[in-house]
Amino acid sequence: MNGAQAMVKCLEAEGVERLYGYSGAAICPFYDALLSSKITPVLVRQEQNAAHMASGYARMKGRAGVCVVTSGPGATNLITGIATAFADSIPLVCITGQVVSSMIGSDVFQEADITGAVESFVKYSYLVRDAQDLPRIMKEAFYIAESGRRGPVLIDVPTDVMACEIKKYVYPDKVQMRTYKPTVEGNGAQIAKVIRELEKAERPIMCVGGGVALSGAIDEIRAFVRKYQIPVVSTMMGIGAMPSGDNLYFGMVGNNGRPYANRAVGESDLLLVVGARVADRAVNRPDLITENKVLIHIDVDPAEIGKNVGPTIPLVGDIRHVFRQIDKSEIHMKDHAAWINTLCEYRLRTQEVRAKAGKAYVDVRAFLETLSLRMDKNAVFVCDVGQNQIWSTHYFKVSEKGRFMTSGGMGTMGYAIPAAFGASQARPDRQTIALCGDGGFQMSMCELGTIAQYGGDIGIVILRNNTLGMVMETIHSLYDSRATMVDLGKDTPDYKKIAEAYGMGYEMLDGKGDMEQALYSFLHADGARILEVSVDPRDRV
Amino acid sequence: MNKKAFQIIVDNTPGVLSRISGLFTRRGYNIESITAGETADPRFTRITIVASGDDETLEQIEKQIGKLTDVRDIRELKTDESVFRELAMIKVRAGAKDKTNLISIANVFRGNIIDVGPESLMIEITGSSSKIDAFLHLLDGYEILELARTGVAGLFRGIDKVVYPANLLGK
Numbered sequence: 243m244n245g246a247q248a249m250v251k252c253l254e255a256e257g258v259e260r261l262y263g264y265s266g267a268a269i270c271p272f273y274d275a276l277l278s279s280k281i282t283p284v285l286v287r288q289e290q291n292a293a294h295m296a297s298g299y300a301r302m303k304g305r306a307g308v309c310v311v312t313s314g315p316g317a318t319n320l321i322t323g324i325a326t327a328f329a330d331s332i333p334l335v336c337i338t339g340q341v342v343s344s345m346i347g348s349d350v351f352q353e354a355d356i357t358g359a360v361e362s363f364v365k366y367s368y369l370v371r372d373a374q375d376l377p378r379i380m381k382e383a384f385y386i387a388e389s390g391r392r393g394p395v396l397i398d399v400p401t402d403v404m405a406c407e408i409k410k411y412v413y414p415d416k417v418q419m420r421t422y423k424p425t426v427e428g429n430g431a432q433i434a435k436v437i438r439e440l441e442k443a444e445r446p447i448m449c450v451g452g453g454v455a456l457s458g459a460i461d462e463i464r465a466f467v468r469k470y471q472i473p474v475v476s477t478m479m480g481i482g483a484m485p486s487g488d489n490l491y492f493g494m495v496g497n498n499g500r501p502y503a504n505r506a507v508g509e510s511d512l513l514l515v516v517g518a519r520v521a522d523r524a525v526n527r528p529d530l531i532t533e534n535k536v537l538i539h540i541d542v543d544p545a546e547i548g549k550n551v552g553p554t555i556p557l558v559g560d561i562r563h564v565f566r567q568i569d570k571s572e573i574h575m576k577d578h579a580a581w582i583n584t585l586c587e588y589r590l591r592t593q594e595v596r597a598k599a600g601k602a603y604v605d606v607r608a609f610l611e612t613l614s615l616r617m618d619k620n621a622v623f624v625c626d627v628g629q630n631q632i633w634s635t636h637y638f639k640v641s642e643k644g645r646f647m648t649s650g651g652m653g654t655m656g657y658a659i660p661a662a663f664g665a666s667q668a669r670p671d672r673q674t675i676a677l678c679g680d681g682g683f684q685m686s687m688c689e690l691g692t693i694a695q696y697g698g699d700i701g702i703v704i705l706r707n708n709t710l711g712m713v714m715e716t717i718h719s720l721y722d723s724r725a726t727m728v729d730l731g732k733d734t735p736d737y738k739k740i741a742e743a744y745g746m747g748y749e750m751l752d753g754k755g756d757m758e759q760a761l762y763s764f765l766h767a768d769g770a771r772i773l774e775v776s777v778d779p780r781d782r783v
Numbered sequence: 784m785n786k787k788a789f790q791i792i793v794d795n796t797p798g799v800l801s802r803i804s805g806l807f808t809r810r811g812y813n814i815e816s817i818t819a820g821e822t823a824d825p826r827f828t829r830i831t832i833v834a835s836g837d838d839e840t841l842e843q844i845e846k847q848i849g850k851l852t853d854v855r856d857i858r859e860l861k862t863d864e865s866v867f868r869e870l871a872m873i874k875v876r877a878g879a880k881d882k883t884n885l886i887s888i889a890n891v892f893r894g895n896i897i898d899v900g901p902e903s904l905m906i907e908i909t910g911s912s913s914k915i916d917a918f919l920h921l922l923d924g925y926e927i928l929e930l931a932r933t934g935v936a937g938l939f940r941g942i943d944k945v946v947y948p949a950n951l952l953g954k
Contacts, residue, residue: 347810355809 266312268339293323298664314352329651390424452479453517626678656685747771816934
């Protein structure tokens with residue numbers, strides 16, 4: 243058995259069924275070895291999207307996504323995808339081919355120092371020098387990616403290492419790392435303190451982040467807040483942890499969030515931050531947040547706690563484990579009915595911003611709401627980055643069993659289509675819809691080739707306004723409306739022809755069209771299809 | 784494998800040390816020791832690197848480092864033209880009897896006793912790396928609790944090869 247064959251065996255031992263990648267000279271030994279495996283490789287059109295597909299796949303599988311690309315440009319193309327996964331703590335194992343060991347450092351053809359280049363975007367990386375280390379390294383890589391705060395791990399393997407004979411292949415059962423031991427269970431004394439504060443609180447609120455879905459704790463969190471009647475707000479990454487229509491859910495916080503969500507946080511006397519970073523987009527002035535309240539921060543990453551705001555009670559641990567621990571005690575909460583009523587009133591009193599769209603265009607708010615209501619109850623929705631993302635956070639209603647995904651931390655345009663494709667491959671039983679603007683669509687439209695080739699079954703909604711709308715909003719507020727570098731052109735591309743070119747279904751909806759009818763045929767069609775929605779370029783979030 | 788010491792004068796910019804150590808990782812060079820500190824002119828930092836490799840690699844190291852934008856000057860500190868020093872702090876477990884012995888060994892090596900505890904002694908010793916190695920060898924029978932070595936710093940002898948900051952600014 244050679245190194246490449248051992249790598250394939252390791253992936254099989256990890257239960258990997260599918261991986262995303264792009265071939266090239268330096269990774270040929272691996273793909274050659276993969277021929278005799280049941281693992282299905284998916285050939286993407288550009289490496290960045292291999293990482294995004296693996297990300298969407300990982301988020302729906304609850305396991306690390308795998309992408310495998312060649313050296314040099316293959317590896318460097320992967321970087322944006324890796325950084326995107328790192329920002330949202332998505333577990334990935336990224337394997338890159340590397341030039342022959344003895345040539346490393348001499349600038350040979352397709353050589354790039356990829357471990358050096360991704361240093362600040364990975365949880366850990368390896369440059370494999372000795373083929374005998376491969377089983378241990380592969381085991382560690384999956385363990386690091388999938389434990390603690392999840393994230394991407396990169397393994398760079400020179401071709402000679404892949405060709406080298408493995409003397410004795412043994413895939414380790416356990417990981418022995420002295421330097422990496424994430425805390426899973428919460429500290430008992432800290433949990434007791436948290437419970438004491440919860441019992442004292444009159445106006446508690448929970449702010450959920452991406453950590454809830456990542457640790458598989460959605461059920462635990464919902465059961466907890468429903469049992470003890472604790473109102474919930476969320477960060478962008480936390481959307482879907484609570485169903486949008488839940489009585490206890492008060493929307494997304496932050497600059498782009500709901501005013502009543504921010505007000506709820508402001509007026510609470512206890513803020514329970516769960517699996518969220520308290521990042522700049524979620525909290526305007528983190529230093530002020532603790533002024534009048536007790537702050538409890540529960541996170542698996544101790545470095546996040548106190549990074550932006552000093553908590554009253556820190557609690558390190560995996561959310562699912564921590565809430566199972568908390569659930570063992572009977573908590574005697576105060577009655578929060580009056581507090582919840584106040585928050586409901588704030589919500590009711592907020593004037594919804596309604597359509598500013600001209601008659602020729604679709605009212606995007608009504609469209610998103612209708613789309614979400616007409617989708618399957620357990621559908622997966624992936625929105626891109628830009629106005630489409632902010633509108634989605636407000637008007638898309640996540641149902642009890644639905645999923646909402648997006649690139650939150652990095653805000654990577656072009657994420658939605660490849661991530662939705664990956665998600666649909668992980669869960670072919672669930673309806674998957676990607677939503678993007680015309681900017682994001684054109685960043686990843688090459689992947690329509692991949693989707694068509696592999697029989698992808700996803701619906702792609704393009705909100706077309708021929709403009710980089712979110713940038714335009716920045717220009718309106720900060721640059722005196724001097725529009726520059728935002729115009730995508732009026733007539734190109736013809737999305738209908740693009741759909742035709744890839745053999746995909748196509749629908750167009752503008753202000754004169756029948757929204758219900760267009761959505762009905764779009765949502766009930768099989769296979770990959772595109773719905774182009776004409777949106778007013780003057781509309782703002 | 785040969786060893787060479789290099790004297791590198793760099794602009795005192797943020798991240799300069801990481802750029803140099805990154806170059807070693809990227810190109811697969813071996814670094815034996817690296818020390819850095821401000822020069823008399825705070826705009827510059829002096830870095831002494833001891834690297835190992837075959838002659839071609841060592842020549843490449845000198846050229847690649849010399850190419851970095853922050854590097855003002857690099858030259859090899861040849862053994863016969865230069866003086867090298869390293870400092871080591873050695874904490875040894877020592878009862879009353881051990882202390883007397885240790886102090887006399889330290890004296891032979893012109894070491895200083897810089898901390899005394901009820902059960903330990905800390906020795907500071909300065910010299911070439913081989914002198915420190917020899918001293919540590921003599922401590923074989925003792926329990927070394929902690930050891931901190933700074934790595935090698937070096938300078939050319941005399942004034943022939945002095946690098947004047949004023950001359951560097953033109954580059």
